[in-house]
Amino acid sequence: MKTTLKLVPGSIVAPRGFRAAGVFCDIKRLGTGKGSQKGKKRDLALIVSDVPAAVAGLFTTNQVCAAPVKVCVPRVQRGSAQAVVANSGNANACTGKQGMKDALEMVHFTEQALTLPTGSVLVGSTGRIGVAMPMDEVRAGIIEAAVELGATPAHGDYAAEAIMTSDTRAKQIAVEFKLFGRTVRLGGMCKGAGMIQPGMSPTGARPAATPLHATMLCFLTTDALVAPRVLQTALNEAVANSFNRITVDGDMSTNDTVLLLANGKAFDTGGKKAGSRPRLKDTRSKEFLVFQAALNHVCLELAKMIVRDGEGVSRFVTVRVTGARSFADADAAARSVANSPLVKTSWHGGDPNWGRIIDAIGYSPATVVEDKVDIGYSAPGGRQVLWSLKRGQPTKATFKALCAAVARREFDLHIRLNLGRAEALMYAADLTEEYVDFNKGDVSDPAALGG
Amino acid sequence: MKTTLKLVPGSIVAPRGFRAAGVFCDIKRLGTGKGSQKGKKRDLALIVSDVPAAVAGLFTTNQVCAAPVKVCVPRVQRGSAQAVVANSGNANACTGKQGMKDALEMVHFTEQALTLPTGSVLVGSTGRIGVAMPMDEVRAGIIEAAVELGATPAHGDYAAEAIMTSDTRAKQIAVEFKLFGRTVRLGGMCKGAGMIQPGMSPTGARPAATPLHATMLCFLTTDALVAPRVLQTALNEAVANSFNRITVDGDMSTNDTVLLLANGKAFDTGGKKAGSRPRLKDTRSKEFLVFQAALNHVCLELAKMIVRDGEGVSRFVTVRVTGARSFADADAAARSVANSPLVKTSWHGGDPNWGRIIDAIGYSPATVVEDKVDIGYSAPGGRQVLWSLKRGQPTKATFKALCAAVARREFDLHIRLNLGRAEALMYAADLTEEYVDFNKGDVSDPAALGG
Numbered sequence: 001m002k003t004t005l006k007l008v009p010g011s012i013v014a015p016r017g018f019r020a021a022g023v024f025c026d027i028k029r030l031g032t033g034k035g036s037q038k039g040k041k042r043d044l045a046l047i048v049s050d051v052p053a054a055v056a057g058l059f060t061t062n063q064v065c066a067a068p069v070k071v072c073v074p075r076v077q078r079g080s081a082q083a084v085v086a087n088s089g090n091a092n093a094c095t096g097k098q099g100m101k102d103a104l105e106m107v108h109f110t111e112q113a114l115t116l117p118t119g120s121v122l123v124g125s126t127g128r129i130g131v132a133m134p135m136d137e138v139r140a141g142i143i144e145a146a147v148e149l150g151a152t153p154a155h156g157d158y159a160a161e162a163i164m165t166s167d168t169r170a171k172q173i174a175v176e177f178k179l180f181g182r183t184v185r186l187g188g189m190c191k192g193a194g195m196i197q198p199g200m201s202p203t204g205a206r207p208a209a210t211p212l213h214a215t216m217l218c219f220l221t222t223d224a225l226v227a228p229r230v231l232q233t234a235l236n237e238a239v240a241n242s243f244n245r246i247t248v249d250g251d252m253s254t255n256d257t258v259l260l261l262a263n264g265k266a267f268d269t270g271g272k273k274a275g276s277r278p279r280l281k282d283t284r285s286k287e288f289l290v291f292q293a294a295l296n297h298v299c300l301e302l303a304k305m306i307v308r309d310g311e312g313v314s315r316f317v318t319v320r321v322t323g324a325r326s327f328a329d330a331d332a333a334a335r336s337v338a339n340s341p342l343v344k345t346s347w348h349g350g351d352p353n354w355g356r357i358i359d360a361i362g363y364s365p366a367t368v369v370e371d372k373v374d375i376g377y378s379a380p381g382g383r384q385v386l387w388s389l390k391r392g393q394p395t396k397a398t399f400k401a402l403c404a405a406v407a408r409r410e411f412d413l414h415i416r417l418n419l420g421r422a423e424a425l426m427y428a429a430d431l432t433e434e435y436v437d438f439n440k441g442d443v444s445d446p447a448a449l450g451g
Numbered sequence: 452m453k454t455t456l457k458l459v460p461g462s463i464v465a466p467r468g469f470r471a472a473g474v475f476c477d478i479k480r481l482g483t484g485k486g487s488q489k490g491k492k493r494d495l496a497l498i499v500s501d502v503p504a505a506v507a508g509l510f511t512t513n514q515v516c517a518a519p520v521k522v523c524v525p526r527v528q529r530g531s532a533q534a535v536v537a538n539s540g541n542a543n544a545c546t547g548k549q550g551m552k553d554a555l556e557m558v559h560f561t562e563q564a565l566t567l568p569t570g571s572v573l574v575g576s577t578g579r580i581g582v583a584m585p586m587d588e589v590r591a592g593i594i595e596a597a598v599e600l601g602a603t604p605a606h607g608d609y610a611a612e613a614i615m616t617s618d619t620r621a622k623q624i625a626v627e628f629k630l631f632g633r634t635v636r637l638g639g640m641c642k643g644a645g646m647i648q649p650g651m652s653p654t655g656a657r658p659a660a661t662p663l664h665a666t667m668l669c670f671l672t673t674d675a676l677v678a679p680r681v682l683q684t685a686l687n688e689a690v691a692n693s694f695n696r697i698t699v700d701g702d703m704s705t706n707d708t709v710l711l712l713a714n715g716k717a718f719d720t721g722g723k724k725a726g727s728r729p730r731l732k733d734t735r736s737k738e739f740l741v742f743q744a745a746l747n748h749v750c751l752e753l754a755k756m757i758v759r760d761g762e763g764v765s766r767f768v769t770v771r772v773t774g775a776r777s778f779a780d781a782d783a784a785a786r787s788v789a790n791s792p793l794v795k796t797s798w799h800g801g802d803p804n805w806g807r808i809i810d811a812i813g814y815s816p817a818t819v820v821e822d823k824v825d826i827g828y829s830a831p832g833g834r835q836v837l838w839s840l841k842r843g844q845p846t847k848a849t850f851k852a853l854c855a856a857v858a859r860r861e862f863d864l865h866i867r868l869n870l871g872r873a874e875a876l877m878y879a880a881d882l883t884e885e886y887v888d889f890n891k892g893d894v895s896d897p898a899a900l901g902g
Contacts, residue, residue, distance in 0.1 A: 064813030064821045094809055094821065096844050129806025130845055195793055195810065249792040251807070252814035341700040341792070341882070342646055342890055349891025355580025356702070358545055359646065362515030363703035370515045370545065393547050394581055403894050431792070433884040439793055440800030443854050 003177055003293035008185060011156035011172035015185040015223035017050040017265030021148040022158030025141025027127070027134055028089035041088075042162035044141035047219055048083040048114060048149055053263035054225075055081040055122070056232035058239050060256035066093035067103035068123040069257060075107075075122055076259070079228030082117075084219055084259055085110045085142060086124040088165050088191070091215060093129040093254040102133040109139055113146040124257045126165055126191065126215040159189060163217050166193035166438065171305040177294050179224055179287055180278035184266045188298050190218035192306030194439065196248035197339070215253035216243060216306055220298065224291060225264030227281040234283075234292050235260050242299035246427045248310035249435070250339035260295075307427045312434030315347045316410040318380060322423040323416045329366035330424035333415065336364030337426075344431035352377070352402035354388045357415070367419060374416040377405035385414050454628055454744035459636060462607035462623035466636040466674035468501040468716030472599040473609030476592025478578070478585055479540035492539075493613035495592035498670055499534040499565060499600055504714035505676075506532040506573070507683035509690050511707035517544035518554035519574040520708060526558075526573055527710070530679030533568075535670055535710055536561045536593060537575040539616050539642070542666060544580045544705040553584040560590055564597040575708045577616055577642060577666040610640060614668050617644035617889065622756040628745050630675055630738055631729035635717045639749050641669035643757030645890065647699035648790070666704035667694060667757055671749065675742060676715030678732040685734075685743050686711050693750035697878045699761035700886070701790035711746075758878045763885030766798045767861040769831060773874040774867045780817035781875035784866065787815030788877075795882035803828070803853035805839045808866070818870060825867040828856035836865050 013020050022042040057076035059069045075081060085106055092099050107121040114121075125133075149155070160170035174187035195215050226234070239258055267277040280288055308316050319338050324330035337343055340360040346353040354375045361368050376387035386405050387395045405411060464471050473493040508527035510520045526532060536557055543550050558572040565572075576584075600606070611621035625638035646666050677685070690709055718728040731739055759767050770789050775781035788794055791811040797804040805826045812819050827838035837856050838846050856862060 062810065062813040063819045064809050064824075091806075094806060094840075094843060096822065129804075129810065130840075195807075251791055251793045251810065254806075254810050254813060340702055341886070342702045345887050345890035346892065348887065349894060351892045351894050353580075353892070355542075355545060355705075356646075358515050359513065359580065359702065359705050362513040362705060368514045371547065373515075389545075389581075392545060399894075431887055433887045435792070436796050436799065436882055436884045436887055439796035441797065441802040441804070443800060443802050 003290045005175040005177050005294055005297055008174045008176045010153045010187060011160060011174050011189050012047055012187045012219060012221045013151040013156045014174035014187040015221045015265065017223055017263045018221045019048050019149040019151045020155045020159040021046045021145040021150065022160070022162030023141050023144045023148060025137045025144065027087050027137055042158055043087055043089045044138065044145055045086045045159040045162035046083065046142070046145035046149060047159060047221065049261055049263040051263055051265065052080050052082050052120065053261040054079060054228040054231050055259065055261050056228065056235040057257065057259045058235060060253055062252050062254050064094065064254050066091050066125060066255040067095060067099035068092055068125045069255060070100065071103045071107060072122050072257065075119055078119065081122050081261060082120040083110060083114060084122045084124065086163050086217060086219065087138065088163050089127040090125060090131055090133050091127045091129050091255050092125040092133050095130065095132055098132055102135055105135060106138060110142050113142050122259055124217045126163065126217055126255055129254060156189065163189070163191045165191060166311050167191050167309055169309055171302055171309065173298055173301050175294055175298060177290060179290055182266050184222065184224045186220065186222040186294050186298055188218060188220040188302050190216060190302045190306060192216045192248065193309060194249060194311040195251045195253040196246065196306060196310060197250045197252050215255040217255070218243065218258040218302055220260040222260070222262045223264065223266035224262050225267050225277055225279045226262040226291070227279060230280050230283055230288065231260060231262050234295050237292060238295040238299040241296060242303035245425060246303050246307050247335065247338050248307060248313065248429050304427055307429050310429045311438050312432040313429040314432055315430040317347055317428045318412045319415065319426045319428050320412055321415045321417065321425065323418045323420060324422040325367050325420040327422045327424060330422045332364045333361045333366040333368065333417065334424045334426040336360045337415065338428035341431055347406065347430035348432050350403060350407045352388055352406045358389065361415065368417060369419060372418040374418065376414045377402070378412045378414060379408070380410050380412055382412060454741045456626040456628050456745055456748055459625045459627045461604045461638060462611060462625050462640050463498055463638045463670060463672045464602045464607045465625035465638040466672045466716065468674055468714045469672045470499050470600040470602045471606045471610040472497045472596040472601065473611070473613030474592050474595045474599060476588045476595065478538050478588055493609055494538055494540045495589065495596055496537045496610040496613035497534065497593070497596035497600060498610060498672065500712055500714040502714055502716065503531050503533050503571065504712040505530060505679040505682050506710065506712050507679065507686040508708065508710045509686060511704055513703050513705050515545065515705050517542050517576060517706040518546060518550035519543055519576045520706060521551065522554045522558060523573050523708065526570060529570065532573050532712060533571040534561060534565060535573045535575065537614050537668060537670065538589065539614050540578040541576060541582055541584050542578045542580050542706050543576040543584050546581065546583055549583055553586055556586060557589060561593050564593050573710055575668045575710070577614065577668055577706055580705060607640065614640070614642045616642060617762050618642050618760055620760055622753055622760065624749055624752050626745055626749060628741060630741055633717050635673065635675045637671065637673040637745050637749055639669060639671040639753050641667060641753045641757060643667045643699065644760060645700060645762040646702045646704040647697060647757060647761060648701045648703050666706040669694065669709040669753055671711040673711070673713045674715065674717035675713050676718050676728055676730045677713040677742070678730060681731050681734055681739065682711060682713050685746050688743060689746040689750040692747060693754035696876060697754050697758050698786065698789050699758060699764065699880050755878055758880050761880045762889050763883040764880040765883055766881040768798055768879045769863045770866065770877045770879050771863055772866045772868065772876065774869045774871060775873040776818050776871040778873045778875060781873045783815045784812045784817040784819065784868065785875045785877040787811045788866065789879035792882055798857065798881035799883050801854060801858045803839055803857045809840065812866065819868060820870060823869040825869065827865045828853070829863045829865060830859065831861045831863055833863060
């Protein structure tokens with residue numbers, strides 16, 4: 001079944017019944033804010049649905065998780081929400097009881113400002129860890145954002161800007177597709193840059209025996225009508241194949257959050273009774289597959305934007321491991337390669353150094369047999385693979401040809417373990433001098449230090 | 452019990468009955484050899500005992516392991532050896548059947564050149580992966596080294612130079628101590644620089660459920676008389692607390708090897724029968740503890756030299772995790788911090804960023820409770836700790852004071868999980884622009900590409 005998706009402008013405000021705002025309230029100057037000296041940067045976003053929406057979410061599995069995550073988890077589990085308040089410049093992580101108080105005040109203050117019921121607002125934060133939230137500025141920002149809410153593409157742009165930290169550009173997308181014969185829209189915005197290797201679960205609890213590793217924040221909106229349980233199932237699946245498959249630096253953040261609000265406004269009956277509105281409630285239905293495909297597409301495009309705009313990143317590499325004995329093996333091998341400093345620096349240099357790749361597979365927890373391993377390169381998504389190694393032996397591919405394959409800004413790395421049928425992929429980045437320079441910070445200017 | 456150790460010159464040739472040589476035979480030019488253009492660098496070392504010696508060894512647990520490792524494992528298990536041939540410039544890893552043939556030829560050719568019995572020579576290699584050994588040059592080098600063997604400190608220096616790759620200096624040490632009333636010596640040399648997070652075991656097999664992660668090579672000699680089984684026990688213990696506790700970049704090599712030869716020449720009876728020579732054969736004896744202490748010291752000093760001279764390294768940090776629920780937890784937390792790109796770049800910048808540290812603990816497999824964690828700094832080995840975080844809350848330590856603590860070239864990072872009694876430490880390095888620049892290589896000059 002093929003879902004026809006059409007790109008539309010407006011990101012999170014493309015779906016009907018959503019408004020947004022992004023304002024500057026000086027959190028960055030007070031919290032962290034690399035580049036905050038270079039001019040005012042928006043640092044508080046608000047996304048509001050006109051009506052209560054079904055909600056789904058996934059959160060970092062880091063055991064040290066930020067106050068906004070702790071506030072969101074039980075709220076999302078109730079299945080309904082109407083707004084999201086998010087800030088950059090301060091992660092509100094490792095801020096103790098004051099941090100929890102501040103995160104709760106952010107949602108309560110937003111509920112009051114928007115005259116929404118208690119429990120209907122969610123919160124996300126990103127920025128420096130361990131600094132108390134500047135609540136006077138946050139409150140002023142929420143009031144300003146509430147006044148500025150709107151549904152033009154510019155409103156989406158402002159909100160997307162307001163969650164950026166070390167991102168060099170805003171990340172957003174919206175698509176339109178048919179569901180139950182109606183035109184439905186799905187939009188999203190996200191941020192990333194550093195501390196990026198999300199491993200998120202619906203409750204922030206770790207799946208047993210699953211080794212998981214941005215602050216990345218992603219907020220999604222749709223005007224489809226979806227049962228909360230079904231919405232969560234769809235989001236789990238989409239995140240498993242997108243945000244949970246990316247790495248910039250292998251560091252999993254304390255704040256990773258993905259939230260999806262579905263307000264059903266595409267099916268507004270204009271006064272007719274609610275019963276006639278088609279609601280997605282069966283994960284085995286054809287309509288569910290359409291929605292899932294659209295959500296997968298939006299999440300994957302946003303996840304790739306995070307890697308491409310990672311701190312100091314100059315190359316985007318899709319690591320495809322196939323032929324593993326189990327998914328856990330394929331995943332472990334792909335992550336080991338995607339996070340190896342020696343592999344990542346060789347990508348940066350355009351060096352087709354398969355020795356470092358097979359080394360990283362070999363020390364991963366995955367079962368690997370050296371003389372069965374194939375390693376090769378293709379264009380992104382390409383089927384024409386230039387193999388540098390087959391069955392553990394160098395092929396006749398010339399160094400020049402291999403250099404040409406890895407000289408592209410984006411390429412796929414194919415690793416076949418030839419031991420089984422399981423596979424996994426990771427969207428990965430190189431490691432550059434710029435990454436080091438950016439993250440070493442400048443202690444002579446504490447206010448400019450990164451998260 | 453305190454073992455009095457005296458530093459003596461001569462490294463591996465300090466113990467009686469050992470000779471060494473280090474020669475240039477052009478492997479670096481043909482294999483890899485960063486800097487080989489800058490002048491001839493010694494690339495083949497030979498260490499020879501005058502008499503058969505007891506031997507112990509530990510090898511990389513990387514599933515992709517080099518031919519010399521495969522050749523050594525069964526030879527070491529036989530418990531006796533008389534010489535080691537080692538080269539830099541070519542790792543002889545991922546070289547298939549030809550690689551095994553070449554590694555075997557290296558030991559056989561050395562046996563012939565030195566007229567030693569079959570099975571008595573061991574081999575170690577380091578350098579670029581996946582390139583066939585230039586055997587004509589290797590044979591010429593072995594013959595030259597056999598001719599040049601000697602026991603002056605200069606011979607030790609030449610051998611230590613010959614195993615260097617990206618090392619900026621030779622690494623060697625020798626100590627003298629009393630055993631059974633006699634003066635015994637223990638010497639060693641090693642190399643490191645990049646692809647450094649050894650996890651070695653006696654057979655190269657992975658201990659169950661132990662996540663392990665340079666090429667590092669280390670060759671040790673002693674004129675003590677030790678039973679092979681006891682020698683292996685002592686080496687296992689010494690390596691567990693030294694080489695297996697270091698990381699430069701988190702990449703475990705295909706070639707990591709530690710070998711220890713004990714020839715008993717300190718107890719030469721000058722013609723009296725062998726029965727009167729006191730042999731270490733009981734691991735519960737006081738004499739064993741003396742030997743163990745000396746071996747621990749030599750291995751730890753050599754291991755620290757590897758971290759201090761790691762590629763691009765500007766800081767040496769001892770990560771001390773205490774109060775963990777289990778050793779596995781303590782180890783996992785320490786490795787997570789020691790290998791986090793964000794933590795390592797903050798060390799480079801002299802930024803006391805505890806947020807990145809607690810983040811890295813939180814995503815490690817170790818059980819961590821945020822509001823129990825203490826984080827602080829001291830001078831190396833110091834008891835005066837400046838705490839930046841106590842029970843998850845920032846202390847009153849000023850940013851300036853914390854900056855001063857991490858401005859040192861060497862410092863200890865103290866992490867108390869306060870959940871149990873287990874502890875672990877890692878000797879770690881920062882991540883610098885120089886590391887990236889060095890390892891991205893220069894594809895316009897394939898001969899100059901690193902391992």
